[in-house]
Amino acid sequence: MAEIPKVAFAHGVLESSARWQPVLELLGNGFECLAVDLPAHGTNADIAFTRESAIAEIRCAIAELGGRALLVGHVVGIGCTANPSALSQVVYTAAMRLNIARHRVAGRVAERRGVSRSEAAQLDAQVAETGPATIAALKGWDVHADAVGYGGPMWFINGEYDQLRVLEKRFWRDCPQARMAIWPGHTHVTMLNEPDKVAQAVRDAAALCW
Numbered sequence: 001m002a003e004i005p006k007v008a009f010a011h012g013v014l015e016s017s018a019r020w021q022p023v024l025e026l027l028g029n030g031f032e033c034l035a036v037d038l039p040a041h042g043t044n045a046d047i048a049f050t051r052e053s054a055i056a057e058i059r060c061a062i063a064e065l066g067g068r069a070l071l072v073g074h075v076v077g078i079g080c081t082a083n084p085s086a087l088s089q090v091v092y093t094a095a096m097r098l099n100i101a102r103h104r105v106a107g108r109v110a111e112r113r114g115v116s117r118s119e120a121a122q123l124d125a126q127v128a129e130t131g132p133a134t135i136a137a138l139k140g141w142d143v144h145a146d147a148v149g150y151g152g153p154m155w156f157i158n159g160e161y162d163q164l165r166v167l168e169k170r171f172w173r174d175c176p177q178a179r180m181a182i183w184p185g186h187t188h189v190t191m192l193n194e195p196d197k198v199a200q201a202v203r204d205a206a207a208l209c210w
Contacts, residue, residue, distance in 0.1 A: 005206035006065040009035035012075030013134060016042030019074070022195035027202060032040045037060045040134050049134045051141055072198075072208055075188075083122060088209040089121060090147075091155045106162075147175055154178040155205055159186025159193070 007027070017035035024033050036057050036188040040049035047053060062069045072091045144167065147154065156178055158165050172180055181201070186193050 003210060004030065004032050006032045006069040007034070007202060007206065007209040008061040008065060008069045008071050009033065009056065010061075010071065011038065011041065013138065014041070015074070018037070018042065019070075023202065024197045026196055026199035031202070031206070032065060034061050034065055049137050051137065057069065057147065070202070072202055085148070089153045089154060089155070089205050090150060091157065091205050094176040144171060144174070147171060147178075151177070153208070155181065155201065157181045157183065157198075157201060159188060160184045162188045 009017065009023070011017055017037045018194050020035040024035060028031060037044045038057055039047040039048065039053040044057070058071070062071075068088055070089050070091065071087050083166070121152045154175060154177065156168075156171060156175075158168065160182055168180075172178070183194070183197065
């Protein structure tokens with residue numbers, strides 16, 4: 001009997017594991033999936049966010065999945081340095097840049113990206129409570145260096161209208177083993193816009209290593 005692909009999902013800054021729920025539902029029983037809440041987010045809101053604590057959370061998720069998994073991450077390259085030998089492949093959505101000085105989340109912006117009013121209000125509350133400390137902890141986190149250091153197979157997926165595509169060419173140049181996909185008409189939060197396309201990207205990536 002063939003092994004079921006195992007996938008760990010890591011959300012973006014000031015989000016939660018719930019962001020991946022539509023994708024998990026589309027993948028169904030053919031995958032063993034685990035979407036984690038990073039420190040200072042979701043069910044782990046009481047844990048301080050640091051680079052080390054975030055990586056530890058990814059390590060725990062991969063261990064729970066049996067020690068080897070496909071990592072799917074949004075925005076930040078969280079997990080690349082967690083345990084490279086345990087990662088069969090990495091899929092990043094919207095991972096080209098993290099500009100701390102300009103990273104802001106507000107309800108009205110979130111609503112324009114397809115987030116419901118209730119989710120937008122929740123984001124506002126989380127920004128007020130944990131946002132400054134989390135953003136401060138991310139200063140100096142070099143996503144590009146993490147991606148280059150990983151060195152394994154990767155897929156970069158960006159929306160055509162993602163405002164964070166500034167360093168896209170640099171990622172492409174320094175990660176020659178990676179695949180790059182630009183989705184027409186999409187913005188930064190790709191899984192909100194069209195989760196079925198994200199789910200298919202996960203299936204395609206998993207097919208290469210299972």
